[in-house]
Amino acid sequence: MRGARVFVTRRLPGTALERLAAHTDMRLWPGELPPPRETLLAEAGTAVAARAAVWAGTGWETAKYLFVVNLTRANLPAVYGPLAFAVSLVLWAYVSSLVLVFGALMSPRERPLRRPAAA
Secondary structure, eight states: OOSOEEEEOSOOSTTHHHHHHHHSEEEEOOSSSOOOHHHHHHHHSSOTTHHHHHHHHHHHHHHHHHHHHHHHHHTHHHHHGGGHHHHHHHHHHHHHHHHHHHHHHHSOOSSOOOOOOOO
């Protein structure tokens, strides 16, 4: 196996398919219409990203509720005045990015990253 298993459901522009096929174990859906649900489930099999998706989804919901509860306790208008809304949006973007990054880290790799050779 050359890399991760990839199932492509649409034609990609340019040389994207050739580049993807060179680095992954790629299968291309032959039809013009999207594949049926059964085919997608069969191709996914035991997806390695399922654990990351469950973690990220649960983390997202937990972060959302904790953010709302703590946002009311933080009393941002007293500190930032009319900029409190903008500050809260930046804080939410930060919390969301943390959930996204940790969700991605939960996804296992099939092979370790290679370090460049020392010159």
